[in-house]
Amino acid sequence: xxxxxxxxxxxxxxxxxxxxxxxxxxxxxxxxxxxxxxxxxxxxxxxxxxxxxxxxxxxxxxxxxxxxxxxxxxxxxxxxxxxxxxxxxxxxxxxxxxxxxxxxxxxxxxxxxxxxxxxxxxxxxxxxxxxxxxxxxxxxxxxxxxxxxxxxxxxxxxxxxxxxxxxxxxxxxxxxxxxxxxxxxxxxxxxxxxxxxxxxxxxxxxxxxxxxxxxxxxxxxxxxxxxxxxxxxxxxxxxxxxxxxxxxxxxxxxxxxxxxxxxxxxxxxxxxxxxxxxxxxxxxxxxxxxxxxxxxxxxxxxxxxxxxxxxxxxxxxxxxxxxxxxxxxxxxxxxxxxxxxxxxxxxxxxxxxxxxxxxxxxxxxxxxxxxxxxxxxxxxxxxxxxxxxxxxxxxxxxxxxxxxxxxxxxxxxxxxxxxxxxxxxxxxxxxxxxxxxxxxxxxxxxxxxxxxxxxxxxxxxxxxxxxxxxxxxxxxxxxxxxxxxxxxxxxxxxxxxxxxxxxxxxxxxxxxxxxxxxxxxxxxxxxxxxxxxxxxxxxxxxxxxxxxxxxxxxxxxxxxxxxxxxxxxxxxxxxxxxxxxx
DNA sequence: TTAGGGTTAG
Numbered sequence: 001x002x003x004x005x006x007x008x009x010x011x012x013x014x015x016x017x018x019x020x021x022x023x024x025x026x027x028x029x030x031x032x033x034x035x036x037x038x039x040x041x042x043x044x045x046x047x048x049x050x051x052x053x054x055x056x057x058x059x060x061x062x063x064x065x066x067x068x069x070x071x072x073x074x075x076x077x078x079x080x081x082x083x084x085x086x087x088x089x090x091x092x093x094x095x096x097x098x099x100x101x102x103x104x105x106x107x108x109x110x111x112x113x114x115x116x117x118x119x120x121x122x123x124x125x126x127x128x129x130x131x132x133x134x135x136x137x138x139x140x141x142x143x144x145x146x147x148x149x150x151x152x153x154x155x156x157x158x159x160x161x162x163x164x165x166x167x168x169x170x171x172x173x174x175x176x177x178x179x180x181x182x183x184x185x186x187x188x189x190x191x192x193x194x195x196x197x198x199x200x201x202x203x204x205x206x207x208x209x210x211x212x213x214x215x216x217x218x219x220x221x222x223x224x225x226x227x228x229x230x231x232x233x234x235x236x237x238x239x240x241x242x243x244x245x246x247x248x249x250x251x252x253x254x255x256x257x258x259x260x261x262x263x264x265x266x267x268x269x270x271x272x273x274x275x276x277x278x279x280x281x282x283x284x285x286x287x288x289x290x291x292x293x294x295x296x297x298x299x300x301x302x303x304x305x306x307x308x309x310x311x312x313x314x315x316x317x318x319x320x321x322x323x324x325x326x327x328x329x330x331x332x333x334x335x336x337x338x339x340x341x342x343x344x345x346x347x348x349x350x351x352x353x354x355x356x357x358x359x360x361x362x363x364x365x366x367x368x369x370x371x372x373x374x375x376x377x378x379x380x381x382x383x384x385x386x387x388x389x390x391x392x393x394x395x396x397x398x399x400x401x402x403x404x405x406x407x408x409x410x411x412x413x414x415x416x417x418x419x420x421x422x423x424x425x426x427x428x429x430x431x432x433x434x435x436x437x438x439x440x441x442x443x444x445x446x447x448x449x450x451x452x453x454x455x456x457x458x459x460x461x462x463x464x465x466x467x468x469x470x471x472x473x474x475x476x477x478x479x480x481x482x483x484x485x486x487x488x489x490x491x492x493x494x495x496x497x498x499x500x501x502x503x504x505x506x507x508x509x510x511x512x513x514x515x516x517x518x519x520x521x522x523x524x525x526x527x528x529x530x531x532x533x534x535x536x537x538x539x540x541x542x543x544x545x546x547x548x549x550x551x552x553x554x555x556x557x558x559x560x561x562x563x564x565x566x567x568x569x570x571x572x573x574x575x576x577x578x579x580x581x582x
Numbered sequence: 583t584t585a586g587g588g589t590t591a592g
Binding site for chain 1: 583584585586587588589590591592
């Protein structure tokens with residue numbers, strides 16, 4: 001009899017499990033449990049709850065838990081874990097509150113899940129409160145809870161607090177290290193992330209795939225190719241399997257560090273790529289201005305049966321915009337909606353405005369902007385339109401658009417600089433002065449531009465007019481000579497974008513010592529013929545530097561690759577890969 | 583029979 005009973009229970013369990021993540025089937029299984037009288041079984045209820053979370057139905061999960069008179073510790077923990085894992089963070093916190101009200105003590109399992117929920121919604125106040133509960137209930141030395149706290153503080157923009165928790169850990173497994181590396185990387189502290197990675201190598205802990213994914217993101221942020229290549233070597237040496245996550249990170253890293261050829265090599269070495277990998281490769285070509293190659297990969301992707309998603313279309317449209325492929329871009333936008341049913345998002349609209357605007361179709365671009373719904377008129381749309389007006393020197397639309405940009409983002413100093421430039425180009429110097437006045441009144445300062453260049457595995461940082469480098473005098477002298485040679489070859493400084501309140505001679509001086517020029521001069525001084533210079537700039541490259549680098553590539557016979565805020569520029573033999581679409 | 587931490591594309 002006992003065996004039969006056990007067998008019957010098992011069949012019920014099987015019925016719940018086989019319903020899987022399908023809400024309808026779970027509800028049928030639930031009904032069956034009620035009919036057979038098995039609905040009081042805690043194990044079956046627990047399974048039902050976790051599966052309904054997995055099925056994405058938090059409403060059904062809530063109904064189920066309400067039907068349980070006295071949920072026990074096991075049930076709460078399962079519920080808290082599942083709701084947190086499947087992204088129902090707010091519910092996780094509510095379930096946790098209910099658990100405390102029921103006077104059921106949380107465990108380390110409870111805390112890891114609740115802390116993850118707080119991390120996912122970056123709820124600093126709540127997470128800090130939960131941290132205090134961790135002390136009260138005595139789980140402060142639990143390594144899982146500590147790792148979760150590191151991630152929580154990092155995701156709540158408190159990397160220093162994350163580091164404090166990390167430093168206080170008596171034992172650190174690879175997950176704890178990974179939490180700290182990705183925590184730094186996500187807060188824009190790429191150098192710190194690489195430092196932590198280096199520290200792991202002093203321990204006996206072996207890096208895993210996630211370690212490399214995070215540290216590769218840090219390399220991408222820095223744009224440091226030598227660092228990225230070194231991590232690549234570490235991956236090969238570690239013998240770790242090249243999974244699709246790792247391959248995607250490598251493709252990204254090589255693209256964002258300026259070696260799209262290497263990115264392609266990694267991409268080609270993977271047989272079964274998913275949409276993320278294909279999108280990364282297309283994005284890589286796009287940011288380098290290789291629109292034709294981007295479109296070719298996009299075509300092959302579709303031929304392979306990999307279905308493009310919303311992000312894929314953003315990178316494809318962006319590639320078209322940066323390569324002047326307007327007709328292709330229009331066609332892609334049409335198929336996106338018709339064939340793939342992707343609803344255009346704000347990002348797609350920005351790409352379309354950017355593409356039409358860069359292509360000189362300013363009226364069409366402006367018509368497109370005016371056709372958008374009010375909620376779609378985000379600052380990025382206006383900024384794209386403004387960039388186009390500046391590029392094609394259309395001051396009438398430009399000034400109008402600039403006013404919208406300021407209204408949309410009154411705290412962004414970059415917008416005032418754009419507006420000021422627009423007025424200056426239109427010859428309205430009175431307006432230039434008044435914009436500057438507003439900036440001063442509002443306490444807004446221009447973002448400081450800086451450039452980095454890697455030479456002999458070391459990274460050097462330059463900012464405009466800075467004289468901190470020990471070889472400053474040599475660099476400035478070298479640059480003066482270089483610019484003189486460029487002038488002989490036909491270079492004329494693009495003065496109108498320099499600071500407008502200074503005299504012409506000073507304006508040229510200010511332009512001459514822009515951070516990217518200092519970095520290039522230093523690179524030329526320190527490297528031999530044939531070495532490609534790779535410079536990373538935090539802002540967009542200025543128009544004058546862009547013009548100067550074309551001449552420098554001729555007079556020095558060097559290739560210069562500059563990564564600016566939005567894309568790459570390859571200067572070779574007097575021209576730039578962006579074809580001045582920038 | 584039910585439950586734990588980190589990572590990927592613009």
